[in-house]
Amino acid sequence: MAAGLLASGALTALFAMSLAPPSTSPDVPTTPQPPVEKIRVEVATVNGSGCRAGTVAVAPAPDSSAFTVTYSDYLASAGAQSAPVDFRKNCQLSLIVHAPESHTYAIASVDYRGYASLHHGVSGVEKASYYFQGSPETESESHRWRGPYADNWQATDTKPWEDLDWAPCGAKRNLNVNTELRVLGATDSDKTSFMTMDSTDAKVSSVYRLAWKPCSNG
Numbered sequence: 001m002a003a004g005l006l007a008s009g010a011l012t013a014l015f016a017m018s019l020a021p022p023s024t025s026p027d028v029p030t031t032p033q034p035p036v037e038k039i040r041v042e043v044a045t046v047n048g049s050g051c052r053a054g055t056v057a058v059a060p061a062p063d064s065s066a067f068t069v070t071y072s073d074y075l076a077s078a079g080a081q082s083a084p085v086d087f088r089k090n091c092q093l094s095l096i097v098h099a100p101e102s103h104t105y106a107i108a109s110v111d112y113r114g115y116a117s118l119h120h121g122v123s124g125v126e127k128a129s130y131y132f133q134g135s136p137e138t139e140s141e142s143h144r145w146r147g148p149y150a151d152n153w154q155a156t157d158t159k160p161w162e163d164l165d166w167a168p169c170g171a172k173r174n175l176n177v178n179t180e181l182r183v184l185g186a187t188d189s190d191k192t193s194f195m196t197m198d199s200t201d202a203k204v205s206s207v208y209r210l211a212w213k214p215c216s217n218g
Contacts, residue, residue: 034064034212039105040098041067044174050074050089050181050197058095064212068205069093069177074114077194078122078186090180094133097175099167101215106164108211112155112179114197118147124195125182126155132167133174140178147193161211169215179206 041058055073060066071091078087099105107130116124124147129140143155159165167173179197186193197206 034210035100035103037064037100038062039064039067039100042096042098044094044096046091046093048089048091049085050076050179051091051093055198056091056093058093064210066207066209067097068207070205071198074181074198075194075196076124076181076183077192078183079119079188079192080190082186082192082194087184087186088180088182090178093177095175095177096172097167101170103212104166104169104215105210105212106166107159107175107208108161108164109156109158109209111207111209112143112157112197113206114153114181114195116145116149116151116153116195118145118149118183118193118195119186119188119191120148122147122186122193123184124149124153124193125180125184126153126195126197127180127182128157128178130175130177132165133176135165135173137176137178138165145195153195164211166213177208 039060041060043056043058046053046056051071051074055071057070059068061068074089074091076087076089097105110128112126112128118124124145125142127140127142129138131137141157145153167175181195181197183193183195
């Protein structure tokens with residue numbers, strides 16, 4: 001576990017360095033730095049088989065550069081002692097991000113983490129998307145692990161600066177985050193394969209890194 005977290009820390013530093021935007025014309029000011037005001041993030045609604053009420057915690061970083069989502073009961077399984085519906089678990093979060101009116105933000109990259117125990121011939125899939133309330137849903141990204149596999153896993157989705165989806169300036173729109181876990185190909189009724197996005201360690205969370213830029217009237 002310690003080795004997995006150490007590797008995650010190295011990846012975090014690497015992705016943080018990559019958030020600086022390319023040069024732009026003077027009439028389109030941008031900045032990689034968060035605003036001085038601290039953000040707050042609240043959970044408006046929670047839906048899905050992977051995140052029962054009370055099993056999700058959200059916390060912003062002290063410098064407003066990111067926020068984390070921690071799950072405590074998000075597990076998909078298949079095989080022995082698993083119900084037929086357990087092979088797929090999902091979670092739909094509607095988040096209220098209280099950001100200063102002078103700035104707008106976008107999700108620049110996301111780290112998803114968990115643990116998987118997959119027998120031979122079994123695959124585990126993590127899938128995720130996000131979008132602002134009233135906007136089209138962004139294209140989902142997915143990652144697959146194939147058994148035999150028994151270890152921590154991490155997946156990172158990153159967007160280039162020019163493709164970021166920005167929160168609308170001057171409007172309050174919830175950020176909708178959809179995630180999904182699947183365990184596929186488990187045919188042995190005597191063996192259980194599973195994949196989690198949960199943890200009893202608050203350090204193992206999904207990390208949503210934010211890009212910032214001033215609003216035109218900011």
